Amino acid sequence: MRTGKEIMKDVLSFKECEPTPYWLMGLEYANWGMSPKLDEYYKSDSWRKRFNSCINGGHVGYYNDVPQNGFVRDTFGVLLQLGNITHIADTVLKEPDLSGFRFPNPREMADWDGLNRQIEAHRDCFQAWGLALGLFERGWHLRGMENLLADMVEEEQFVHDLLDGITKVQLEFIDKLYECSPIDAIFGGDDICDQRSVIMGIERWRTFFKPRLKQVVAHAHKYGLPYIMHSCGNVLPIVDDLIEIGVDVLESLQPEAMDLTALKQKAKGRLALIGGMGVQKMMFFGTPDEIRSETRRLKSVLGDGGGYVLATSKNLETEPVENAAAFIETILE
Secondary structure, eight states: OOOHHHHHHHHHTTOOOSSOOBOOTTTTSTTSTTHHHHHHHHTSSGGGGGOOOSEEEEEEOSOOSOOBTTEEEOTTSOEEEOSSSOEEEEOSOSSSOOTTOOOOOGGGSSOHHHHHHHHHHTTTSEEEEEESSOHHHHHHHHHOHHHHHHHHHHOHHHHHHHHHHHHHHHHHHHHHHHHHSOOSEEEEEOOOBOSSSBTTOHHHIIIIIHHHHHHHHHHHHHTTOOEEEEEOSOOGGGHHHHHHTTOOEEEEOOTTTSOHHHHHHHHTTTSEEEEEEOTTTHHHHSOHHHHHHHHHHHHHHHHTTSOEEEEESSOOOSSOHHHHHHHHHHHTO
8 A cells, every 4th residue: 555655745746646545634643523423433443443544643733732721822811712613712912013023933833743643653754844823813813813904004114023923933933843843845824814804805815924924834844844834714815925935735625705716727737735625505405315415526626637535524523423434435435
């Protein structure tokens, strides 16, 4: 059996792969998301031995402290309320002013020994890891969404200074990650889009975020590491920009937000793709037969010309177990 590292080498070279490679993020862990439900559905955990996700990875460095009564502070000091959806209970930057604020030390932001144990447990997989939250997400966690968007109009220099600080943390985190862990790619990302388009507008994204993302991508490339960008929503309006600054792989591919056929036409031979199976609609409300049909369609359309890894647009967690089983079984046809 070919290793995930070998498979991803072909994906990144835009070679057509048969069978279509896939990534079932998190299902390799016994108590993660859908895994216990699938154990019950199949009446054993033997289903795990049937699939071979080519990638092992995720985002680290979100928070390190032990939650207390459902609350915890992230690595930048923001108070989070944990739950099915994490909420920001209290921001750090009440005003557009960085005086007195200290950015965290990237070397202290992750459990490096724990990360390396996860990597060792799946050593044949392509290892894609990165710092949790991108430039925009980290910025609005610190300042608040509405405040940061207003600051882009009224306090431009503050936004530049804030993003410069976050970028520096990201660059130094890549340094530490490369130094401490045997990784194959940087798995970054930033939810910069809603289901219509770019949240802050395309031109403001190009002003504030594109040049800094280019720095981060170039820093990954300095170490010979491809850059995988996670982004939900309608990313189609800035796909050419992402290709221009060197992003190697786009992950999520939310079908409820954009035309995946049009995305493939833009990306073919230029940008590898991971994802495409929608969890907002299809995996929740589709029938098993509809899910089988959509899985085969994604293999055909997005796999054309290579550069594609089949996956759900978000982790499988609370969907009907019959639908998750139909997806997995069709992957393995």
